[in-house]
Amino acid sequence: MKLTDKVAVVTGAASGMGKAIAELYAKEGAKVIACDLNREGAEAVAEGIVNDGGVAKAVQVNVVKQEDVDRMIDTAVQEYGTLDILVNNAGVMDGFEPVGDIPDEKWDFIFDINTKGVMRAMRKAIPIFLEKESGVIINTASTGGLNGAHAGAIYGASKHAVVGLTKNTGFMYAQKGIRCNAIAPGAVETNIGSSITDVNEFGMSRAQVAQSVIPRTGQAEEIAKVALFLASDDSSFVNGTVVTADGGWTAAF
Numbered sequence: 001m002k003l004t005d006k007v008a009v010v011t012g013a014a015s016g017m018g019k020a021i022a023e024l025y026a027k028e029g030a031k032v033i034a035c036d037l038n039r040e041g042a043e044a045v046a047e048g049i050v051n052d053g054g055v056a057k058a059v060q061v062n063v064v065k066q067e068d069v070d071r072m073i074d075t076a077v078q079e080y081g082t083l084d085i086l087v088n089n090a091g092v093m094d095g096f097e098p099v100g101d102i103p104d105e106k107w108d109f110i111f112d113i114n115t116k117g118v119m120r121a122m123r124k125a126i127p128i129f130l131e132k133e134s135g136v137i138i139n140t141a142s143t144g145g146l147n148g149a150h151a152g153a154i155y156g157a158s159k160h161a162v163v164g165l166t167k168n169t170g171f172m173y174a175q176k177g178i179r180c181n182a183i184a185p186g187a188v189e190t191n192i193g194s195s196i197t198d199v200n201e202f203g204m205s206r207a208q209v210a211q212s213v214i215p216r217t218g219q220a221e222e223i224a225k226v227a228l229f230l231a232s233d234d235s236s237f238v239n240g241t242v243v244t245a246d247g248g249w250t251a252a253f
Contacts, residue, residue: 002232004029007080009072011063011121012090014041016190017140020224021087022046026054028228031080035061035072036090055080063090063117073124082132085231086125088118088162089140093196094152096203107154114158119165122180126173133177138230139166141182143246147253149210152203163242170240179239181230186246187211188218215247 008025012018014036022034026049034049034056036042042058049056059075061068076083091114094106118139129135144150145159162182169180226245229235244250 001029006084008085014038018089020220031055094154096152137180
């Protein structure tokens with residue numbers, strides 16, 4: 001197994017890619033803290049892992065709240081003695097608003113979750129990693145963090161920021177035994193669409209131009225396999241970069 005005795009924190013673990021990552025990590029020997037705002041969903045995932053012979057604990061976390069972010073990292077250390085892997089996967093979509101239609105409140109809400117929540121978790125984990133001179137951070141970015149046509153301006157900007165944060169962190173701590181990479185999934189079959197509110201018809205119509213050339217949609221388990229690679233020693237020389245997993249979608253442009 002590739003993650004034997006490693007301790008991993010996974011946010012957004014109640015469903016979709018986070019659930020698939022948590023389950024795969026556990027199968028590969030990791031002790032998993034499954035974190036999500038959805039307490040029942042996180043508990044169901046942790047229970048499933050335990051029933052399958054793995055080790056997991058659920059923690060309800062709102063990544064907008066610093067105290068919740070601190071608690072999830074502290075729980076990993078208290079329960080399992082350390083932290084080895086941090087997966088920042090929790091995120092929400094916008095309503096495909098172009099910049100001319102952005103409300104300040106929605107901008108703040110999405111950035112608080114998609115970007116500031118990622119930064120806060122990384123900031124909390126770094127001292128642990130520095131002390132042990134090892135650690136892995138994996139951030140879920142998006143093809144929307146690399147291109148301008150896959151969502152609205154807020155989501156795209158928030159994920160571009162995650163890409164920048166990932167690259168900076170990978171470089172800054174490269175000589176400290178810490179690796180930080182991101183995954184840019186394309187169209188993956190998850191429930192993130194349920195976070196879309198007040199769809200902007202103009203913005204959606206423009207995004208559909210790019211969506212029309214999607215070769216196929218992906219499965220959460222396919223993204224989890226990329227996250228396993230980045231968490232394991234198989235990717236020991238991969239740092240500060242973004243792995244695109246989109247079935248060839250963005251190869252078109």
